[in-house]
Each structure stands twice: as structure tokens, then as C-alpha cells.
Amino acid sequence: MAKILVVxxxxxxxxxxxxxxxxxxxxxxxxxxxxIVDFDVGLRNLDLIMGCERRVVxxxxxxxxxxxxxxxxxIKDKRLENLYILAASQTRDKDALSKEGVEKxxxxxxxxxxxxxxDSPAGxxxxxxxAMYFADEAIVVTNPEVSSVRDSDRMLxxxxxxxxxxxxxxxxxxxxxxxxxYDPERxxxxxxxxxEDVEEILAINLLGVIPESQAVLKASNxxxxxxxxxxxxxxxxxxxxxxxxxGKEVPHRFLDVQKKGFLQRLFGGRE
Amino acid sequence: xxxxxxxxLAHNDxxxxxxxxxxxVAQAPAFFExxxxxxxxxxxxxxxxTVDLNALMQLCQHHGLRTxxxxxxxxxxxxxxxxxxxxxxxxxGARERLVDPAPVKVVEAEPRPSRIITQPVRGGMQIxxxxxxxxxxxxxxxxxxxxxxxxxxxYGPLRGRALAGVKGNTQARIFCQQLAAEMLSIxxxxxxxxxLRREPLWxxxxxxxxxxxxxxxxxx
Ligand SMILES: Nc1ncnc2c1ncn2[C@@H]1O[C@H](COP(=O)(O)OP(=O)(O)OP(=O)(O)O)[C@@H](O)[C@H]1O
Ligand SMILES: [Mg+2]
Numbered sequence: 001m002a003k004i005l006v007v008x009x010x011x012x013x014x015x016x017x018x019x020x021x022x023x024x025x026x027x028x029x030x031x032x033x034x035x036i037v038d039f040d041v042g043l044r045n046l047d048l049i050m051g052c053e054r055r056v057v058x059x060x061x062x063x064x065x066x067x068x069x070x071x072x073x074x075i076k077d078k079r080l081e082n083l084y085i086l087a088a089s090q091t092r093d094k095d096a097l098s099k100e101g102v103e104k105x106x107x108x109x110x111x112x113x114x115x116x117x118x119d120s121p122a123g124x125x126x127x128x129x130x131a132m133y134f135a136d137e138a139i140v141v142t143n144p145e146v147s148s149v150r151d152s153d154r155m156l157x158x159x160x161x162x163x164x165x166x167x168x169x170x171x172x173x174x175x176x177x178x179x180x181x182y183d184p185e186r187x188x189x190x191x192x193x194x195x196e197d198v199e200e201i202l203a204i205n206l207l208g209v210i211p212e213s214q215a216v217l218k219a220s221n222x223x224x225x226x227x228x229x230x231x232x233x234x235x236x237x238x239x240x241x242x243x244x245x246x247g248k249e250v251p252h253r254f255l256d257v258q259k260k261g262f263l264q265r266l267f268g269g270r271e
Numbered sequence: 272x273x274x275x276x277x278x279x280l281a282h283n284d285x286x287x288x289x290x291x292x293x294x295x296v297a298q299a300p301a302f303f304e305x306x307x308x309x310x311x312x313x314x315x316x317x318x319x320x321t322v323d324l325n326a327l328m329q330l331c332q333h334h335g336l337r338t339x340x341x342x343x344x345x346x347x348x349x350x351x352x353x354x355x356x357x358x359x360x361x362x363x364g365a366r367e368r369l370v371d372p373a374p375v376k377v378v379e380a381e382p383r384p385s386r387i388i389t390q391p392v393r394g395g396m397q398i399x400x401x402x403x404x405x406x407x408x409x410x411x412x413x414x415x416x417x418x419x420x421x422x423x424x425x426y427g428p429l430r431g432r433a434l435a436g437v438k439g440n441t442q443a444r445i446f447c448q449q450l451a452a453e454m455l456s457i458x459x460x461x462x463x464x465x466x467l468r469r470e471p472l473w474x475x476x477x478x479x480x481x482x483x484x485x486x487x488x489x490x491x
Pocket of ligand 2: 016017018040045119120121
């Protein structure tokens with residue numbers, strides 16, 4: 001049985017799609033057969049970031065509605081053997097997805113894959129609800145600012161009360177915090193919340209901290225998930241996060257302003 | 272004796288109510304001039320959804336009806352009324368029982384067990400402990416709302432709103448381990464974050480209680 005991961009946030013533009021692409025690719029890199037599903041119907045972003053937008057024939061909505069089979073719609077990544085993408089439709093709106101349709105597709109994906117990564121749309125409405133409803137684990141993407149933290153908090157409330165696991169009284173969704181677009185300099189200046197502040201408010205397990213990085217925009221323009229840029233800080237931070245997701249203990253990096261020497265940068269973790 | 276009109280809401284369709292009131296006013300225009308009104312929401316079917324109290328009151332006012340109080344049992348209505356500083360009367364059935372002159376001493380009913388919450392109360396969540404105390408063993412986020420007819424205890428930071436004694440119990444108290452609340456209210460007397468932040472005890476373990484209509488904050 002696959003593990004269903006939802007990448008969610010409440011607030012828009014915080015880095016969900018960037019994260020879904022990076023984490024999904026990272027899991028595949030480590031040998032796990034993975035599919036990334038774009039739940040953001042009407043916007044379609046994931047395929048651009050994954051660089052497969054020219055190969056989309058059928059999409060998630062087509063499969064939900066039985067207009068195409070899953071295997072017709074799954075797009076194989078051209079870089080990695082065991083990575084697939086299920087694109088969102090650009091021509092439909094959010095109401096094109098139904099709970100029954102989504103359940104059917106997720107079930108079918110669970111039989112073929114080890115990990116199903118669901119890229120949630122922003123908000124707390126239907127689309128976001130469907131993306132998280134069947135999840136086993138949630139990666140709550142948060143930027144270090146008050147409005148994003150509030151929305152994540154709200155989303156955590158929904159994960160705990162409105163998911164399938166909650167409704168059926170099963171073990172709750174495992175919640176993890178991914179702090180993205182973290183800029184230590186602005187934290188020092190008091191313009192952004194620090195890691196500890198966010199951890200204290202949300203009080204959930206910290207999966208990782210992804211620094212604000214030029215590499216993200218560069219990677220998305222090239223259609224390459226940033227985790228494949230292993231020279232970049234953001235790529236390395238996503239790699240660490242994937243390792244932690246798989247149960248490894250890895251110290252957190254990129255939390256401090258980079259004015260240190262080379263060795264310190266290599267070995268300076270948290271603590 | 273002052274005549275008070277009760278408007279018992281059977282539906283939550285403001286446009287329809289507008290038309291219905293208009294028809295009534297046409298029948299007896301003199302009657303509808305600054306008429307004191309109790310808005311009864313307790314007979315409203317559950318399926319009718321959340322009442323926009325502000326809009327409802329404005330609509331009534333438009334037709335010459337002045338809302339003095341609401342009659343309600345649902346926590347959301349009670350808290351909406353509290354937010355508008357509007358008195359809340361108990362639902363009609365309950366009120367009749369109150370009038371019943373039962374000797375207080377004889378009542379040896381089992382105490383109502385407290386409502387205990389062990390998970391964090393996140394933004395957007397509302398928890399109501401009806402007829403009893405509310406005990407929360409986790410953090411209460413900004414944007415969350417706790418309501419209790421009795422006392423409220425929070426063994427963690429209280430960052431949301433807490434309304435104790437919502438049915439008017441002035442003896443109710445609020446206890447929390449870290450005061451960071453958006454609002455504290457006891458029996459309708461409230462302080463918002465703006466006032467609370469000026470308290471020297473902000474961020475600390477406190478209890479709030481009423482004395483002579485003033486909400487007092489003291490160290491725990
Ligand atoms: N770590 C980062 N450093 C710099 N820019 C970033 C980082 N993460 C994301 N971004 C940028 O932020 C923008 C939004 O990212 P992304 O599309 O992943 O967010 P999203 O949460 O999926 O948005 P939406 O809610 O619209 O789906 C993009 O321009 C992306 O390049
Ligand atoms: Mg997105």
C-alpha cells in the first residue's frame with residue numbers, strides 16, 4: 001500500500017508546488033516509485049515545474065470522470081525511472097473533481113506506487129479539502145510570516161477534523177512542518193518570524209527549513225525540480241527534508257546568516 | 272408593563288424575511304415604530320445554517336423593530352450576540368423551567384462532567400462546553416474560540432478567544448497558563464487583546480474573574 005502525502009498550506013504562493021516537485025523527485029531519487037498529483041485544477045503549475053508541460057494529453061479530471069485510463073494520463077518523468085506525474089486540467093474548474101472520483105484514482109495509484117504526493121491548491125475550500133482528505137501524512141508548507149502561520153494553523157485544524165482518517169476515527173494524519181522561503185537575515189532584523197517562533201505556535205514536527213533562494217526560480221524556469229540542483233542551498237535543504245521524511249536524522253542547515261567560514265558552514269548545524 | 276414583541280425565526284432567508292416584514296408593516300404601520308424586540312433564534316431549524324446577526328438586526332431596524340436581546344441556544348448565536356454586546360435569553364423551554372420555583376436545596380443532581388479537550392484547538396475551530404466547564408490540555412490558537420457555560424481552563428498558551436459563563440453566570444472564571452488571548456469574556460463582560468496586551472500579566476499564568484461587572488486579571 002502506498003503512502004499518501006499531501007503538500008498543503010492554506011495560504012497561496014508559499015511554495016507547495018515547488019515542494020511537491022522537490023519531495024516527489026527526492027523520493028524517486030532514493031528508489032521509491034512515486035507519483036506527483038496536481039490537485040490545482042484550473043491552474044496547472046506542476047507540469048511546468050517538472051518540465052513535462054508539452055507531454056500532457058490526459059489529466060487528473062479525465063481519469064476521475066472515466067474519460068481516460070490512469071495509464072493513459074500518467075506522464076513518465078524523462079529524468080527518473082520511477083517518477084510519474086498526473087497533471088491537472090487547465091480547462092476545467094475546481095468543481096470538476098468529486099470525492100468519489102478522487103478516491104477511485106487514489107486507490108488505483110496506491111496499487112502501483114509507493115508514494116502518492118498530492119500538490120494541494122491554496123485555500124481551505126473544496127480543492128484543498130479533496131487534496132488532503134485521503135492523506136496519511138501532511139507536509140504543511142509555511143512561510144515565516146504571521147498570515148502564513150495562521151493559515152497553516154487553520155489547515156492543521158482541518159487535517160485533524162475533516163480528513164478521512166479523522167472522520168473514521170483512525171490514527172490521525174501525521175503532520176510535519178516545512179518552513180520555506182526562510183531568510184535568516186530578515187529574521188535577525190525582526191522582519192520575519194524565526195524557526196523557533198513558528199515551531200512554538202504550530203507545535204508540530206519540523207521536517208525542514210528551505211532557505212529563500214535564487215535557485216528555486218532558476219530551476220522552475222528550466223523545468224527542473226530544484227532538488228536536482230545539488231549545488232544549491234535550497235536543493236540541499238530539500239534533500240535533507242526527504243531524508244527526514246524517510247526516517248533519517250539530519251541536522252537542520254541554513255538557519256543562520258551566512259557570514260561564517262567555510263568549515264563552519266560545512267559542519268554548522270542547529271544546536 | 273412594557274410590551275415586547277418576540278420574533279421567532281423559522282428560516283434564515285433574509286430576503287424572504289424582508290418581504291414578510293414589509294407585508295406586516297403594511298397591515299399596521301403604527302405598530303412598527305421603535306418596537307422593542309426579542310429575536311428568537313432557538314426555534315430555527317439546524318439546517319438553516321449560520322445566522323448573520325448583524326444583518327438580521329439591521330433588517331429589523333429598517334422595519335422599525337429595535338432588537339433588545341436574542342433568545343438562542345446555539346453557541347454560535349450566543350457568541351455572535353456577545354460580540355455585539357447584546358443580551359442573550361435562554362431558549363423558551365429553559366426559561367419556563369427557570370421560573371419554576373423549585374427549592375434549590377433539594378437539587379442533588381450529579382455534577383455535569385467537564386468537557387475535556389486534549390488536542391490543540393486550531394484557528395477556525397469553536398468548542399462549546401454546554402452546561403459545564405471546559406478544560407483544554409493543549410494550546411489554543413489565534414482564531415480559535417472557546418465557549419463554556421461554566422469555567423474555562425487552558426493548560427497551555429491561550430492565543431484565541433475564551434468566553435466563560437456565556438449564559439450569564441457571573442461567577443465563571445477563566446484560567447490559563449499563558450495569557451496571549453484575542454479576547455476574554457465572562458458573562459458578556461469582555462476585554463479584547465488591545466486591553467489585555469497592556470496588562471502587566473500578559474504572557475503569564477493568570478485567572479480572570481468578574482467583580483462588579485469589571486473583568487479582573489490576576490496572577491495564578
Ligand atoms: N525557497 C524559495 N526561494 C525563493 N523563491 C521561492 C521558494 N519557494 C518558492 N518560491 C517561489 O514562490 C512562488 C510560489 O511558489 P509555488 O508555486 O511553489 O507556491 P504554491 O504554494 O504552489 O502556490 P499556489 O498556492 O499558487 O499553488 C514561485 O515563484 C516560486 O518560484
Ligand atoms: Mg501550487
